[in-house]
Amino acid sequence: MSAATKKLWGVLAQYENPAQVYTAAERVREAGYQKWDACTPFPVHGLDKAMGVPPSKLPWAVLVVGITGSTFMLFFQSWAMGNAYPFIVGGKPLFSMPVFVPIWYEVTVLSSCVTAFLANWVMNGLPQPNHPAFASKAFERVTDDKFFIMIEAEDPRFDLEKTKTLLKEAGASLVEELED
Amino acid sequence: MGTPTATVTLPDDPKVRGDVVLPEVLEGREQLVRGNHDFHSITETVCKVNEAPILQTPNGLKFGIALAAAGAAMFGGYIGYLFWEGPGIWGNNNPVGWAWDIVNFVFWVGIGHAGTLISAILYLFRQKWRTSINRFAEAMTIFAVIAAGSCVALHTGRIWMDYYLFPVPNQMGLWPNFRSPLEWDVFAVNTYFLVSTLFWFTGLVPDFATLRDRTTVKWRRFFYGFLSLGWRGSMRHWVTYEKAYQILAAFSAPLVLSVHTIVSFDFAVSQLPGWHTTIFPPYFVAGAIFSGFAMVLTLAIPAREWLGLKDMITIRHIENMNKIILLTGTLVGYAYGMEFFMAAYSGNQYEGFTFLNRMGGPYWWSYWIMMGCNVITPQLFWFKKIRTNVTITFILSIFVNIGMWFERFVITVTSLHRDALPSSWDYFVPVTEVFFFVGTFGLFFFLFLLFVRFFPVIAMSEVKSVMPQANPHWEGYGHHAPGPSGSGEGEKSHGAADAPAPVGGVVPSPAVASTGGHS
Numbered sequence: 001m002s003a004a005t006k007k008l009w010g011v012l013a014q015y016e017n018p019a020q021v022y023t024a025a026e027r028v029r030e031a032g033y034q035k036w037d038a039c040t041p042f043p044v045h046g047l048d049k050a051m052g053v054p055p056s057k058l059p060w061a062v063l064v065v066g067i068t069g070s071t072f073m074l075f076f077q078s079w080a081m082g083n084a085y086p087f088i089v090g091g092k093p094l095f096s097m098p099v100f101v102p103i104w105y106e107v108t109v110l111s112s113c114v115t116a117f118l119a120n121w122v123m124n125g126l127p128q129p130n131h132p133a134f135a136s137k138a139f140e141r142v143t144d145d146k147f148f149i150m151i152e153a154e155d156p157r158f159d160l161e162k163t164k165t166l167l168k169e170a171g172a173s174l175v176e177e178l179e180d
Numbered sequence: 181m182g183t184p185t186a187t188v189t190l191p192d193d194p195k196v197r198g199d200v201v202l203p204e205v206l207e208g209r210e211q212l213v214r215g216n217h218d219f220h221s222i223t224e225t226v227c228k229v230n231e232a233p234i235l236q237t238p239n240g241l242k243f244g245i246a247l248a249a250a251g252a253a254m255f256g257g258y259i260g261y262l263f264w265e266g267p268g269i270w271g272n273n274n275p276v277g278w279a280w281d282i283v284n285f286v287f288w289v290g291i292g293h294a295g296t297l298i299s300a301i302l303y304l305f306r307q308k309w310r311t312s313i314n315r316f317a318e319a320m321t322i323f324a325v326i327a328a329g330s331c332v333a334l335h336t337g338r339i340w341m342d343y344y345l346f347p348v349p350n351q352m353g354l355w356p357n358f359r360s361p362l363e364w365d366v367f368a369v370n371t372y373f374l375v376s377t378l379f380w381f382t383g384l385v386p387d388f389a390t391l392r393d394r395t396t397v398k399w400r401r402f403f404y405g406f407l408s409l410g411w412r413g414s415m416r417h418w419v420t421y422e423k424a425y426q427i428l429a430a431f432s433a434p435l436v437l438s439v440h441t442i443v444s445f446d447f448a449v450s451q452l453p454g455w456h457t458t459i460f461p462p463y464f465v466a467g468a469i470f471s472g473f474a475m476v477l478t479l480a481i482p483a484r485e486w487l488g489l490k491d492m493i494t495i496r497h498i499e500n501m502n503k504i505i506l507l508t509g510t511l512v513g514y515a516y517g518m519e520f521f522m523a524a525y526s527g528n529q530y531e532g533f534t535f536l537n538r539m540g541g542p543y544w545w546s547y548w549i550m551m552g553c554n555v556i557t558p559q560l561f562w563f564k565k566i567r568t569n570v571t572i573t574f575i576l577s578i579f580v581n582i583g584m585w586f587e588r589f590v591i592t593v594t595s596l597h598r599d600a601l602p603s604s605w606d607y608f609v610p611v612t613e614v615f616f617f618v619g620t621f622g623l624f625f626f627l628f629l630l631f632v633r634f635f636p637v638i639a640m641s642e643v644k645s646v647m648p649q650a651n652p653h654w655e656g657y658g659h660h661a662p663g664p665s666g667s668g669e670g671e672k673s674h675g676a677a678d679a680p681a682p683v684g685g686v687v688p689s690p691a692v693a694s695t696g697g698h699s
Contacts, residue, residue, distance in 0.1 A: 018652040018654075019653070019654070025415075037415060037416055039413040041386075041641060042645035042650060043415070043419075043421075043422055044415070045651055048415055051416075062427055080355035087355075087357070099358070102445075105438065106371040113428055116427040117428065123420050124420050126409045128409075129410050131412055139412075140394070143390035143393045144219065145219035
């Protein structure tokens with residue numbers, strides 16, 4: 001954070017309620033910005049659509065790993081009981097499908113849930129210990145009751161004054177510049 | 181944001197309802213949070229407990245933590261004694277080789293189920309009232325499963341051989357028996373614990389971020405900053421986050437049914453009279469939810485009194501939980517009756533003897549405690565006056581907890597103490613297992629009270645998202661005239677922090693008009 005390396009990262013605008021941030025997000029999207037984001041204390045219903053955020057791809061990761069884990073466990077059980085050390089219990093055949101169901105099922109759930117958990121953070125790029133917005137005092141209330149939109153300077157349409165005006169006209173109660 | 185109902189719902193109400201004063205519970209079902217809360221006051225109310233300096237912890241909580249820590253320490257000491265002496269210190273003997281260790285295990289695992297039901301099944305059913313109780317119900321689940329896990333890990337006797345349960349081959353190249361219900365149980369309980377923990381932590385991250393952003397104390401900023409993973413409430417993150425949350429809920433929902441089903445297989449797959457019944461899985465699941473909700477109430481009622489959470493955990497929550505207790509309690513009562521019927525109808529004399537012996541044998545007292553607490557108590561909740569009375573609910577929830585512990589005692593001990601060989605019949609007397617049981621309570625409450633002290637007990641971001649003003653199209657924002665200005669009715673109760681109204685001239689911009697349709 002030495003003065004020499006300071007570089008404009010983007011603009012941060014504060015809104016007071018979900019309706020304001022919703023309207024503002026629509027305007028920013030209409031204006032054609034690409035590298036921008038809205039930060040809210042809770043998922044505002046419909047804001048993702050207003051922003052044009054595509055649906056998450058997370059379910060696909062869960063599906064792939066879930067099916068893999070599930071298949072693996074079924075084969076693994078029958079291999080361990082029937083091949084690695086053939087082991088007959090209660091006169092059942094070596095490949096006794098019904099008794100493999102509970103563990104098969106549990107491992108399906110486990111592998112899917114662990115994937116959903118990890119993929120959530122990986123796809124979101126978290127943990128991310130720092131972010132330019134964390135330098136802003138106002139941004140501390142993003143997890144409380146304030147709503148923010150930030151537009152990155154890297155966006156091709158970014159123009160400091162025009163972008164600021166856009167955010168202000170959309171109802172921002174506060175507009176700040178963020179430094180990298 | 182002012183009072184939504186006063187300004188919003190009433191004008192829309194038909195005239196017929198005009199002069200009837202509706203109780204707040206019925207007035208507008210969306211109003212899940214009582215009192216004039218806005219987003220900020222929710223944060224303040226919930227964070228207050230976590231943010232008190234360590235030395236200013238409320239005295240009741242300090243005392244509770246100290247007492248529970250003593251219990252947990254006793255538990256640790258007991259484990260040491262168990263290591264030293266071996267399981268001979270228990271009153272277990274032939275024929276009762278399974279006793280309080282298994283009773284406690286089933287008791288604690290059962291308690292966990294309510295937490296998962298609240299967090300997963302009610303979430304999938306869009307029961308929005310769950311948002312204010314799910315966090316600590318999930319915490320209860322995790323700590324109950326920890327207590328259960330310690331019971332079952334210690335009951336093996338030679339604890340250092342517990343790795344025989346893991347899916348690794350032993351020194352003879354033999355894998356654990358995947359065909360055994362006891363092995364299923366290992367997978368079920370461990371999966372349950374891990375999935376519940378991941379689900380709980382995922383829900384906690386945005387709230388950890390709230391605590392991180394509010395604190396001025398260095399260690400707290402590090403602690404909550406570490407746990408919050410740098411969460412910044414990005415909408416692009418929320419999209420994936422909500423999807424992950426949904427999937428975790430969808431996978432946890434069947435776990436509510438499967439875990440206790442598999443626990444019941446431990447009994448039902450054996451051939452002992454009184455255990456070998458097909459009714460066990462549904463009966464165990466109903467009992468688990470029954471006991472779990474009782475424990476949620478036992479914890480929630482003091483919590484809402486002492487932590488000042490009455491606006492969020494309302495009488496409606498308590499009433500809803502009582503209704504679930506009534507339903508599952510009735511199912512459990514039905515299962516008791518059905519077990520008897522099947523014993524008589526099967527004509528099997530051993531089965532018949534077992535059930536008559538439960539009622540009138542040496543353990544008659546445990547049977548009647550169970551019947552009294554589990555069959556009669558929930559039926560009182562047919563009365564609205566009782567359902568909505570906090571004190572009576574609290575007392576009855578304790579009765580249910582006691583009754584459900586005795587249910588497991590009755591199932592485990594009475595079936596074992598009269599086995600097929602009369603010469604080995606005996607009367608089981610616990611020796612030091614009482615300390616074991618009390619110790620699990622110490623461990624459970626120690627973890628739970630630490631959670632109450634340092635973690636947000638109410639899922640703030642979820643509660644905020646179900647408040648009427650969380651909807652960007654809420655009428656209070658006057659969205660029919662897009663943009664927050666104009667309209668005159670814009671209730672801005674944020675006080676000084678409130679926004680200067682944006683310039684009116686920008687309102688009908690083409691951008692907004694093009695997305696119209698929300699007027």
